[in-house]
Amino acid sequence: MDQTHVRALEALQPFIHLANSNSATSPRFIANLITNATSSPHTYVFAELLETETVQALASPDTPAEYQAYLKLLQIFAWGTWQEYQETPNLPKLSSEQSLKLRLLSLLSLAASAESLTYPALMNALSFSSTAELESLVTTAIYANLISARLSPATTPPYVNVTAVAPLRDVQPQALPKMISLLTDWEARCGEVVSDLEAEIARVKSNATARHAKDQAYQKGIEEAMERRKAMGGSSLDASSGGSSRGKLASFGRRPVGRWAAGGGVPGNKREADDIDRDDGFWESGEGAEAGSRMDIDEAPASRGGSRHSKRILGGRKA
Known part of the structure; x- marks a missing residue:
């Protein structure tokens, strides 16, 4: 697990303990707990807090309307964006710390979708009116190890080149079936690739074995041919020597005396x-x-x- 994600989980643990404590009996207490958790400078994941019974109890019809909106606010911090907050009515007003936190989390989602982000696109998504505000937010995210990026303000248009994003956004429950389907398809493709590789390995081994046997047969044939040549060479030499001596005498036509x-x-x-x-x-x-x-x-x-x-x-x- 990434160290940034581990630190974010550790930062959320005190709020989870409070949500599971005996004192968490009123919607007002849970609403204040959510406000403190989303304002903390080191909390970036909230799925575990969302799963607690006391937080889920805010969705009950018996809960006053002013506190029901805190459940939706925590969901936006978990997997939503700044634009989603702006488009959802009747949500609690954010503090400066919460606004910075939600903009940072939104920057993570935007950076995960594209490597290069232009200044105008980011300023529109994060509701900034000046490039200085955007550059300040990006710098904060870089120093907090949320992203690895480089600012390019002199280009046309100016852009932010993102090279790495910390895995800190929670997964929306509705997206889980789609992710499971994608992972299942990926596993099936991996199995097919492994099968093809195993078949190719078996084919290469078979060809290598056949080639080795052919080389051995060829080498054995050469050795046998050399042995036969040696044997035939010795016999030819003996026959040539005897025939030469007889030929010398026969060339005279008769046997000399004296x-x-x-x-x-x-x-x-x-x-x-x-x-x-x-x-x-x-x-x-x-x-x-x-x-x-x-x-x-x-x-x-x-x-x-x-x-x-x-x-x-x-x-x-x-x-």
């Missing part, structure tokens, strides 16, 4: 490879001998004088 056959491999340098390409004619198969191929083999190393020994001719006549 020192290369004994060595178990291909020639170790370019010169030896060139000797193979020239096809000197000595092969394990008999095809070379039948074709008249030949190979010269030195019987002994050359002497220092550069002369060579005679050669033994294999496989055919010497050219």
